[in-house]
Amino acid sequence: MLHVMDRLSLKSQLSVFTTLVFHHTVVVLLLTHSCAGQSQLIGSPQPIVAIAGGDIILPSHxxxxxxxxxxxxxxxxxxxxxxxxHMWRDGWELVYKKHPFYEGRTSLFMDKLEHGDVSLQLSKVKLSDEGKYRCFILPLGRETTVQLVVGK
Structure with a gap:
């Protein structure tokens, strides 16, 4: 009798294991499929050149x-x-997180956000603005970098 119970128990465990493996495979397939259709974040492969005192757009979409x-x-x-x-979260700019060097000089294009354009406008460019900028879209886990070169 004990032998029959062990066999039934083993059969139940195998059934549960097979179901878990099947569900795990389906979940992995669904995740792979959903990730394949996600947007990519595109920046500029070439450095962006700005003149000190002018305005510039760091492209990202x-x-x-x-x-x-x-x-x-x-x-x-x-x-x-x-x-x-620049930090944008749920429809609001989070000014308190911004580096003081950029206060009042950065913005996104509100009318273009809904079309995936997350380019940054930088006003009154300074020589100290030169460097590598990173754009990161948190919910998508996507990022790109843009190099800014500033001349006089």
């Missing part, structure tokens, strides 16, 4: 286009502390 209005968009300079140049 989602391709294919996705509405970014409700997303978290971070523009940073890794060599600065705090590193945030």
């Amino acid at each position: 989602l391709e294919p286009a996705v509405d970014a209005v409700g997303m978290t968009v971070e523009w940073t300079r890794p060599d600065l502390k705090p590193r945030f140049v």
Whole structure:
């Protein structure tokens, strides 16, 4: 009798194991499929050249286009502390996180966010603005970098 119970128990365990493996495979397939269709974040492969005192756009967009209005968009300079140049979260700019060098000089294009354009406009460019900028879209886990070169 004990032998029959062990066999039934083993059969039940195998059934549960097979079901778990099947569900795990389906989940992995679904995740692979959903990741394949996600947008990529595209920046500029060439450095962006600016003249001190002028305005410049650091280009970055989602391709294919996705509405970014409700997303978290971070523009940073890794060599600065705090590193945030511009922070956009759920429809609001988070000014308190911004590096003081950039106060009142950065913006996103509100009318273009819904079309996946997360480009950063930098006004009154300074020589000290030269460097590598990183754009990161938090919910998508996508990032790109843009190099800014500033001349007199």
